[in-house]
Structures are given as structure tokens and as C-alpha cells.
Amino acid sequence: MYRLVFTQVLQRFDAEAVHHLTVRAFALLSALPLLKRLLHRAFAPHDPALRLTAFGVHFPGPLGLAAGFDKDAACAEGVAAVGFGHVEVGTITAHGQPGNPRPRLFRLVRQRAVINRMGFNNAGAAAAARRLRRTRGVPxxxxxxxxxxxxxxxxxxxxxxxxxxxxxxxxxxxLVVNVSSPNTPGLRDLQAVSKLRPLLAAVKDVADGTPRRTPLLVKIAPDLADEDVDAVADLALELGLDGIIATNTTIRHEGETGGLSGRPLKSRSLEVLRRLRARVGDRLALVSVGGVEDVDDVWERLLAGATLVQGYTGWVYGGPLWASRIHRQLSRRVRRHGFSSITEVIGRTAPDTRDAR
Known part of the structure; x- marks a missing residue:
């Protein structure tokens, strides 16, 4: 049904207009206590076998929504109600900004991909903080x-x-430090270790100083050279970060200027994940994002060493209940393979890293 709606209706409208309409719909859902609780009961992951803990935080399931959808922390509860195990809001900047000129969001339907050059359009940290202070009606x-x-x-x-x-x-x-978006001039230059070290150290001081110590992760680009991936991994260990999110969008594509997400990113994202796992073992939480479309992709990322998995473009093409469907399929697969918990899957096919640096 959703595929028909997408091809016959949504695809005919501007991609960003549909995006904003969808965010408003989920923001409305977030404001309706009874409806969001009913949906959460029906579609959120509740299977104890899917529960896991990463960097001291308890997750009901491994699949979450990547940053880029809820840029202003407006609708996390509504998104969680339709099946996501966590929601990453943002990217949020200290000061509000309009982002890049339109058009800046493009669908590549045949490739099941999206190109965006949004440019961190958001209302700023203070506005997001006001929303995040609200009491959450669903976990x-x-x-x-x-x-x-x-x-x-x-x-x-x-x-x-x-x-x-x-x-x-x-x-x-x-908390996630994003230094990997291609849509803010010069941002990716901050991934160089010489520039990244003082940045992460300063933000870590803030995160460590919160009342319950907020875990800190860094998000990297798929376009980093392998040796630079290794360097960031080593830096994360050196500074005592809690994890790495790999990867953001890629600029290695033809067509509109901007970052490409979706199916074409699948191979490189998995490659970076495997390289990170070989470098850091289980000493850091690894969050894999990029080209995640179905339960097979999630399962493969977990086996390769991802603690958590994120999607966004897969949701665009998979429909509102995409995450709920994948979590139900994961529940069946865990039991079919004789596991009692999803945590037994993590890193199962990864190489032995006991001698990793």
C-alpha cells in the first residue's frame, strides 16, 4: 500500500515539502498522548530479546532513526511510537540558521537514494533545548x-x-559531534586529527560535566581515506569517547551537489564499520548507518560489530512502519538462530581484535 502511495502521490510533490509535512504530522502525533501511547504499544519494540545497553543507555531495540529528519527535536516521541528504538535529532547548531537555498533535497528513486544539501537548517540550540525539556509521554x-x-x-x-x-x-x-556533513563549507576539514582532538576534548569536558555524564560520540564521513578512519578511531580511544557513528552521506557521486544517502552508500558504510571494528574491537560502541534498507542489512551490520544501527533513507522508501517491521523480523531471526538476546549477535563474524591497538 505504501509503495502505491509513494509512487502515485508522494513522488509527484517536492521532496522537501513532503519532508516538512511528515515532520509536522509526527510533531502532531507527539502532542496527542493517547494516540501515541496506543501506537507505541502496537508498533514499538517490546521483545526482551531485542533489548541492549550501549554506553550506559538502555535501548528497546537496535534500529534507530539517523539524524537529519527531526532537525529541531520536534517529534521524537511520534517517531518512536512507530517502531524506532532510538531517535537522533539534529543536526542542531548553537545559533539558528536557514540552511542552503532551495531546491536542496532530491530523490533518486531508481537507486533508492536521496541527495541533500540542506545545510543544517534549524532554529538553534536554545529552541531545541526547550522542546527537549518537555516530559516524554512514551519512552x-x-x-x-x-x-x-x-x-x-x-x-x-x-x-x-x-x-x-x-x-x-x-x-x-x-551527544554526537557531527564533523562529517558535506553541506557546511569547511566542516569536513575538522575531521583531521590535529583539528578534531581539541574540538572533541572541549565538548567531552562539557558532556562529562553534566549531572549524569552524557555519552559522547563522533560521526564520520564515508569519504575518509582508510588511514584517516584509523586515526579517528585511535583518537576516540585516546580521548575516552563512547563511540563512533559511521557513516554520514557521501560526495562521491554524480548529479546534484550534496550528500548522497541510501542504497549506493551500503558497501562503503559496511566497509568502514568493519575497519573500525578491526581497529577498536568492542572498546567503543559502533553505530552503523548508510544504505540500511531491510532486516538483512541490520543483521549484517550487527554481525560485523555494530552495537546499534540507524536508517533514514530506508524509511523514506520503506514506509511509516519500516522500523517496526524490521524489529519484528529481528525478533524471529534471533530465535531462529538459537540466540536468547540480540547482544549475542553483535560482532559474531568480526575478526578477533584482542591484539588490536
């Missing part, structure tokens, strides 16, 4: 993804990230 793990304000020069990037972190870290179940 939902909310990660907060922060980025650099576009007009802030590189030499002031650390202070800008710290300002956003001070607003948002106390309200987040985990």
Missing part, C-alpha cells in the same frame, strides 16, 4: 547531533560546538 532514547554554525569561522569552531553542547548535553541521552 524514547533521544540522541542529539550537534554541528557548526555556518557563519562561524573555523578558528572559532570549538567555542561554537561548546556553546551548543552546553545547551543540549544535559538534555540528551547521548
Amino acid at each position: 524514547v532514547v533521544v540522541g542529539v547531533n550537534i554541528g557548526k554554525t555556518k557563519v562561524v569561522p573555523e578558528q572559532e569552531a570549538v567555542a561554537d560546538y561548546v556553546a551548543g553542547a552546553k545547551e543540549l548535553a544535559p538534555l540528551a541521552d547521548y
